[in-house]
Amino acid sequence: MTKKINKLQKQKKAGLLPKSRTGINGLDEITGGGLPAGRPTLICGAAGCGKTLMSIEFVVRGALTYNEPGVFMAFEEKADELTMNVASLGFDLNQLIEDKLIRIDHVHIERSEIEETGEYDLEGLFIRLGYAIDSIGAKRVVLDTIENLFAGLDDQIVLRSEIRRLFQWLKEKGVTAIITGERGDNSLTRQGLEEYVSDCVILLENRISNQISTRLLRIVKYRGSVHGTNEYPFLIDEDGISVLPVTSLQLDSAVSTEPISSGIPSLDTMLGGAGFYKGSTILISGTAGTGKTSIASSFANATCLDGKKCIYFAFEESPQQVIRNMRSIGIDLNKHIKSGLLEFHASRPTLHGLEMHLVAIHKSIKRFKPDIVVLDPVTNLITVGSVSEVKSMLIRLVDYLQNEGITVMFTALSLNNTFNEQTDEGISSLVDAWLLIRDIESNGERNRGLYVMKSRGMGHSNQIREFIITDEGLELVDVYLGPDGVLVGSAREAHILREQTGQALHGQAVSRKDREISRKRKLLEAKIAGLQTEFESVEEELNKVYLEEELKHKIQEDNRMEMIQKRKSIKARK
Amino acid sequence: MSSSPQYRLVLFVSGASPNSVRALNNLKQICEMHLKGNYKLEVVDVYQQPELAKQEQIIALPTLIKKSPTPTRHLIGDMSDRVKVLRGLGINPSDIAI
Incomplete structure (x- = not known):
């Protein structure tokens, strides 16, 4: 500047x-x-x-x-x-x-x-x-x-x-x-x-x-x-x-070390304790139905609860749809809309060209001055442009947002074909933090595993966590690494139960041993007490002898002194 | 012949520019020859009355506006093309040739 x-x-x-x-x-x-x-x-x-x-x-x-x-x-x-x-x-x-x-x-x-x-x-x-x-x-x-x-x-x-x-x-x-x-x-x-x-x-x-x-x-x-x-x-x-002056050529925007919570405490812990950096770019990618929108909404919710402002650009669902769906996991977005902290912009990607989307996004951001921006999902923009066009649009958007110090969260749908993986990679080089949610299939069920693929400038966890969506919100649980590999879902629950049983049995064994020891200790203590009394009586006996001896000695001495005295007086009489 | 002249003409000129002077001379000649006694010619220097330029939709100079008889017509140029001037004024040149 x-x-x-x-x-x-x-x-x-x-x-x-x-x-x-x-x-x-x-x-x-x-x-x-x-x-x-x-x-x-x-x-x-x-x-x-x-x-x-x-x-x-x-x-x-x-x-x-x-x-x-x-x-x-x-x-x-x-x-x-x-x-x-x-x-x-x-x-x-x-x-x-x-x-x-x-x-x-x-x-x-x-x-x-x-x-x-x-x-x-x-x-x-x-x-x-x-x-x-x-x-x-x-x-x-x-x-x-x-x-x-x-x-x-x-x-x-x-x-x-x-x-x-x-x-x-x-x-x-x-x-x-x-x-x-x-x-x-x-x-x-x-x-x-x-x-x-x-x-x-x-x-x-x-x-x-x-x-x-x-x-x-x-x-x-x-x-x-x-x-x-x-x-x-x-x-x-x-x-x-x-x-829209679309590209800034310099990479000289100011950076912040101020953390911003993701709204999921366990995710914050995974990211080094406090969450994302303010002004960073976050990508959440995952296959269909893995909870990308839920993470994004939870982030928006946390921001609004903090009294900060958020714009949510939805390219797939209508605002009402998002609000209803999020209510089912205990996130009330409607309240934030009413208080003016949250703004929804829903439009079909095909409404207008990619560049126009960018202009529209710019305009809303300029007017609303949000602290965070959510784009859900960016992969839908592919319908109006090629991968490289979408990437260049996002680069420009990220440029702008970084200059303004606004945190942005993209969600991206990844399928198992190469085309969309490219999108992931295309965007992933650009973002500061990348969370990947992947289906883990085992034992006839599908569970979600969350990976922190990268998080620039943070000591982030390298572990896969199981990502659970509950009525009260989102949660991350440590996955179990058993002898059969990673355990998630009911397999994990079973493993936990098994472990709990083992622990109970183990605990009982321990307490039995404890009692044995205390018994032994008591026995020993009783013995010690007996010996102690024995010793005391011996000591007393010895003391008595000693005292008598001393008394005797003293009396003899007195007698001797008396004798001397008497002898002196006889001499004097002579 | 009625007392009021049938032809009401307004010539807009730009000061004493060569085109304007030529236009005025040519026009006077034509009018005297074909409309003698039946016309009223007003000359306006647009420099002096610039507000009229907008009102009368003047772009080119010199411009002659035939106010009556209708239809109103704009004649631009130095009036050297006599046939066109007469056509613009609604006078059939062949009539005159006879």
């Missing part, structure tokens, strides 16, 4: 081309800031690909957002027709005209009413346009479609030179102009003239493949500026035009 800003500042310093923002979603990103300010831009394309709409949105957005009034010179539609056409996009042209922010001038040319009687020029058009520009101080001008002049007037040489002069004159006027043109057979426009005199050429196309139409935009040239050169899909809906 800062890099980008620096670049922009550098551009400004170097006196590079000033640009005029279109205000059209995404177009300013592709053009690096908008159309060349004060210069003419050509928008060309076949009928019905959105030229008029794009140009009128340019004028309206200019008037509303950038305070740049605009003149719309219509050669095809009348002012009231235009007003009606764009009312569906929420633009009130009449109000804008009243506010002197927009001026619409319908140019009516009817060949049958015109007689050419000699030399002429288009000065009338210039004066008319100049007057319109000056009357509202317009900064933006649209001429839609200028080649209608060729249908109304005969003198090609005059027209060509006058149109050339018109482009020059627009530049001198300093207005940012859009000229629209019908696409020609071998050139961008029918006259093959406008594209040369325009400073920027944008080509619109409506391509149909597999009976699905996609609108595409490409910048053919842009004098004095770098620009995105790819074909970008765009969408026309009630908010106007949205173009």
Whole structure:
């Protein structure tokens, strides 16, 4: 981000081309800031690909957002027709005209009413346009479609030179102009003239493949500026035009180490304790009926319970269906929809082309600003595109989501044929965490085993867990590795029972031994006590002898002392 | 002949550009020759009254608009093609040739 800003500042310093923002979603990103300010831009394309709409949105957005009034010179539609056409996009042209922010001038040319009687020029058009520009101080001008002049007037040489002069004159006027043109057979426009005199050429196309139409935009040239050169899909809906700058070329999005719970505590443990990383890409693949949607819903549920927002794109089931099915495993999604934390978008993949899906997804994400996004299942998109197309679409989606720090969870259906395994691999290199649910068949039953195939940057478990769907939600159980291999389902239960029996028997044996020991200890303790008393009596006996001896000794000593005393006194008497 | 002229013509010119000057001269000549006393010619400089350009749907200059008799017609150019001018005014050139 800062890099980008620096670049922009550098551009400004170097006196590079000033640009005029279109205000059209995404177009300013592709053009690096908008159309060349004060210069003419050509928008060309076949009928019905959105030229008029794009140009009128340019004028309206200019008037509303950038305070740049605009003149719309219509050669095809009348002012009231235009007003009606764009009312569906929420633009009130009449109000804008009243506010002197927009001026619409319908140019009516009817060949049958015109007689050419000699030399002429288009000065009338210039004066008319100049007057319109000056009357509202317009900064933006649209001429839609200028080649209608060729249908109304005969003198090609005059027209060509006058149109050339018109482009020059627009530049001198300093207005940012859009000229629209019908696409020609071998050139961008029918006259093959406008594209040369325009400073920027944008080509619109409506391509149909597999009976699905996609609108595409490409910048053919842009004098004095770098620009995105790819074909970008765009969408026309009630908010106007949205173009999708699809690929970011750098891998420099910020990463987070903040964990986000999967909603299944035992799965979190498998993933190193806390769950996925925030902003990571998670793929859940598995065969049909293995519980991919359940995992995805559980993830969505946990996020919403956490007070965060989630968008769920369902390509297979309707929201009601998902909600009903999830209620059976104790997940109430309806509550989150009501509280506005969860949003469902269900559409058939065949509704529109792959690119349009991407645009639609982008738009919803931009509007809703979710913390996580769930796509269920991405493999269904194969019906509208090839494997590589789906992959490139997902790469772009992942790019975008990573930039925004949004966690995304894809589910993918894998069958046992090579075609779909490819899809897995195609996507798997792109994701940060990959959970695989596989059927484990044994003893006449089918059980689900969950593998953590990869989880970047986490010490994740290498073990297969049995994945159980209960009324209270999802659970992971350690599988038993018995002598016959991995035990799941009832075999596992049987093994547990067997183990429990063994444990009970074992426990009883242990307690019997314990009692024996305590008995022995008691016996020994009694013996010790006896010996102790014996010892005490002996000790006392010994003590008695000792004391008597001492007493005797003392008395003898006393007697002896007395004797000495007596003898002394006899001496003294003598 | 009625008191009010049958032909009401408005010639739009762009200042004194060569085409405009030529158109005015040519037109006057034609009118004097074919519609003498039966026309009213008004000359408008679009530079002076640019708002009229939108109102009258002017694109090319010079333009002559035949307001009456109906149908309204636009004649553009310097009026040098006399046959076309007469056709535009609704005058049959063969009538005149006789």
